[in-house]
Amino acid sequence: MAERAPHAPLGVAVIGAGRMGADHVRRIDRVISGARVTAVVDVDAERAKAVAARVDGCTAYTDPVAAMAAADVDAVLVASPGPAHEAALLAAFERDLPVLCEKPLTPDAASALRVLEAEQALGHRRVQVGFMRRYDPEYARLEALLRTGQLGRPLMLHNRHRNVASPPFFTSAMLISDSVAHEADATRWLLGQEITAVTVLRPAPSANAPDALQDPQFVVFETDGGALSDVEIFVNCGFGYQVQAEAVCERGTARIGDGHALVTNTAGRWGGTIAQDWTERFGTAYDREVQAWVDAARHGGTTGPSAWDGYAAAAVCEAGVTALREGGRVTVELVEKPALYR
Ligand SMILES: NC(=O)c1ccc[n+]([C@@H]2O[C@H](COP(=O)([O-])OP(=O)(O)OC[C@H]3O[C@@H](n4cnc5c(N)ncnc54)[C@H](O)[C@@H]3O)[C@@H](O)[C@H]2O)c1
Numbered sequence: 001m002a003e004r005a006p007h008a009p010l011g012v013a014v015i016g017a018g019r020m021g022a023d024h025v026r027r028i029d030r031v032i033s034g035a036r037v038t039a040v041v042d043v044d045a046e047r048a049k050a051v052a053a054r055v056d057g058c059t060a061y062t063d064p065v066a067a068m069a070a071a072d073v074d075a076v077l078v079a080s081p082g083p084a085h086e087a088a089l090l091a092a093f094e095r096d097l098p099v100l101c102e103k104p105l106t107p108d109a110a111s112a113l114r115v116l117e118a119e120q121a122l123g124h125r126r127v128q129v130g131f132m133r134r135y136d137p138e139y140a141r142l143e144a145l146l147r148t149g150q151l152g153r154p155l156m157l158h159n160r161h162r163n164v165a166s167p168p169f170f171t172s173a174m175l176i177s178d179s180v181a182h183e184a185d186a187t188r189w190l191l192g193q194e195i196t197a198v199t200v201l202r203p204a205p206s207a208n209a210p211d212a213l214q215d216p217q218f219v220v221f222e223t224d225g226g227a228l229s230d231v232e233i234f235v236n237c238g239f240g241y242q243v244q245a246e247a248v249c250e251r252g253t254a255r256i257g258d259g260h261a262l263v264t265n266t267a268g269r270w271g272g273t274i275a276q277d278w279t280e281r282f283g284t285a286y287d288r289e290v291q292a293w294v295d296a297a298r299h300g301g302t303t304g305p306s307a308w309d310g311y312a313a314a315a316v317c318e319a320g321v322t323a324l325r326e327g328g329r330v331t332v333e334l335v336e337k338p339a340l341y342r
């Protein structure tokens with residue numbers, strides 16, 4: 001990393017200029033303070049050029065390593081598809097650059113472990129994983145409430161995760177590795193417990209799901225604190241983007257995600273609107289997530305969900321995919337938590 005003047009904005013290379021990457025470019029350019037996008041990288045040269053052209057003084061690249069070597073790049077935001085994350089993370093570590101890596105950290109536990117080991121070799125944390133729900137005001141309130149202990153010990157967490165429609169490349173395994181990855185992290189974070197086993201139940205697929213897609217699925221996590229966390233994942237629900245969670249504790253329950261910000265009464269009916277995608281539902285969360293990353297990186301630090309969290313979620317999802325394929329209850333085997341993440 002080139003020496004940055006003390007109050008100069010953080011120069012960010014955004015890797016992957018698809019839906020999330022382009023939105024993060026807009027966010028850093030228009031919403032976030034203390035950072036500017038200096039590089040946009042995409043294997044699709046035209047896409048990189050088109051997105052880079054939206055920001056003054058921003059250079060387009062097709063090679064992440066070349067972008068990371070540029071003098072005006074101080075930090076990296078990885079928004080390429082999951083299988084490309086490991087190479088980008090290891091290249092960023094070579095230059096000791098702070099990284100905000102979209103979820104999943106990597107698509108499987110073995111590659112996540114390689115990232116974990118490479119970060120430990122640096123001797124300090126460099127990665128924040130894009131589990132943005134931790135920055136959502138509703139999730140943050142639920143976590144804070146559970147942490148006070150006022151409701152007693154959490155016994156169960158009920159989660160619903162619904163998308164309007166899945167993209168054409170989505171597979172049955174991706175309902176877990178790409179979507180339920182969020183609940184794997186949210187469960188660990190909200191309960192402060194590790195997930196020890198996963199069971200996946202398969203209702204008859206919806207007629208609206210593409211052929212051969214097992215949608216919806218019902219996933220049950222067991223934790224080392226004796227709690228159960230269930231997830232309805234339904235990625236072709238057709239009507240909206242809904243993410244809800246209810247914690248059932250010894251002395252009460254707490255629920256988020258009903259989305260009743262605006263309720264209307266008209267002609268004998270009451271109702272409201274439902275978000276249609278994650279950019280709408282979690283816009284504030286992404287803003288807070290990226291701002292927290294920039295603030296920490298400008299001071300040489302790293303905050304938020306760690307590579308350990310990314311590894312743990314990857315191991316849980318891998319067990320979930322095995323449970324989906326083979327049936328039954330699959331245990332999650334984690335390595336001992338390294339000192340860097342305790
Ligand atoms: N946090 C969230 O809620 C959320 C929401 C959507 C997507 N995501 C995550 O964001 C990432 C990107 O998802 P998306 O929906 O934007 O995908 P996308 O397919 O819209 O965009 C990915 C882009 O990366 C480019 N790309 C592919 N391989 C690359 C490589 N090796 N180097 C550089 N660029 C490469 C592609 O050409 C494409 O432009 C994924 O990890 C996904 O899981 C997170």
Ligand SMILES: O[C@H]1[C@H](O)[C@@H](O)[C@H](O)[C@@H](O)[C@H]1O
Nearest residue numbers: 103163178179180182235278
């Ligand atoms: O990649 C996306 C993203 O992570 C969304 O937040 C989630 O709701 C979708 O199910 C998933 O496919």
